[in-house]
Amino acid sequence: MSDLDPHPAETHCEPVSGPGPVAxxxxxxxxxxxxxxxxxxxxxxxxxxxxxxxxxxxxDYFGAPTVTTTDAPPDIDPHPHIGLQTVTWPxxxxxxxxDSVGSDVRIEPGQLNLMxxxxxxxxxxxxxxxxxxxxxxxxxxxxxxxxxxIAPHFEQHRDLPVYTVPGLRATVLLGSLAGATSPAIVYTxxxxxxIRMDPATTAVLDTDPGFEYAVLVVEGTxxxxxxxxxxxxxxxxxxxxxxxxxxxxxxxxFALIGGExxxxxLVMWWxxxxxxxxxxxxxxxxxxxxxxxxxxxxxxHTPEQRIPAPPLPGLHLKPRRRRSxx
Ligand code: MN
Numbered sequence: 001m002s003d004l005d006p007h008p009a010e011t012h013c014e015p016v017s018g019p020g021p022v023a024x025x026x027x028x029x030x031x032x033x034x035x036x037x038x039x040x041x042x043x044x045x046x047x048x049x050x051x052x053x054x055x056x057x058x059x060d061y062f063g064a065p066t067v068t069t070t071d072a073p074p075d076i077d078p079h080p081h082i083g084l085q086t087v088t089w090p091x092x093x094x095x096x097x098x099d100s101v102g103s104d105v106r107i108e109p110g111q112l113n114l115m116x117x118x119x120x121x122x123x124x125x126x127x128x129x130x131x132x133x134x135x136x137x138x139x140x141x142x143x144x145x146x147x148x149x150i151a152p153h154f155e156q157h158r159d160l161p162v163y164t165v166p167g168l169r170a171t172v173l174l175g176s177l178a179g180a181t182s183p184a185i186v187y188t189x190x191x192x193x194x195i196r197m198d199p200a201t202t203a204v205l206d207t208d209p210g211f212e213y214a215v216l217v218v219e220g221t222x223x224x225x226x227x228x229x230x231x232x233x234x235x236x237x238x239x240x241x242x243x244x245x246x247x248x249x250x251x252x253x254f255a256l257i258g259g260e261x262x263x264x265x266l267v268m269w270w271x272x273x274x275x276x277x278x279x280x281x282x283x284x285x286x287x288x289x290x291x292x293x294x295x296x297x298x299x300x301h302t303p304e305q306r307i308p309a310p311p312l313p314g315l316h317l318k319p320r321r322r323r324s325x326x
Pocket of ligand 1: 002079081086123271
């Protein structure tokens, strides 16, 4: 994905300690992707008062049944990233991913696709002719300070651990959940899981009290922390929970994300995750200058296909801070 808001704001993320157990609903907002092509996604991270959950800093649901659709294919032309990992997890359909480290792969359900931008990468995400349209999640994970400058790389994992208890089946995409650990490379303690529950079931998941967690439902409904959650908003659960009681009458499919609250300041703008305004300015300038030392080249694309960087905001916006939990 590329953030194609024509006037993206800078998001400052302050270091925080955990708020303890909370249960807050954060609504999804519909955001256009693909510029003139007019594709929309439902975005639940970042939120104005919840910029991150662990190192998770971006959560888009693409192809959601409730989202505005257009006739145009949701192709995302070449665009850059710095300072993050992108996680693409389709539920349906197929996506052709190409990037500047030489990847040209098809992304299908059941495959975790993890692109680590490090200091800089460019990629494109296209529909596949005659394949069904994609529906799934794309998330971004902020890289911690010590790993922001690493070389870019791409991983595809087809063999992911599955944690099961009666009525519940959790595919662990990233990090660890209840003793099941994904082979995908991450740089901070976190978890991302795709969880399915059968109708008329209850289950208890062991969780890490040092992590903060959030849940996004994509099918059915599930009751978490006393809140019956349907597709749409993100339920933020805070920290301090060593277990999560879940129940579902309808059956459900949902994403669980979590991690240690990020102890670093972030500045997010467009497709970049940085630490200060200067880094954003430099990355934008390098993309606009076609700096292939920084962002490489994607085979099969012309320079004209590159998505131009939007204009920088004319002034420093006020930092976005988490709501205080005093
Ligand atoms: Mn992208």
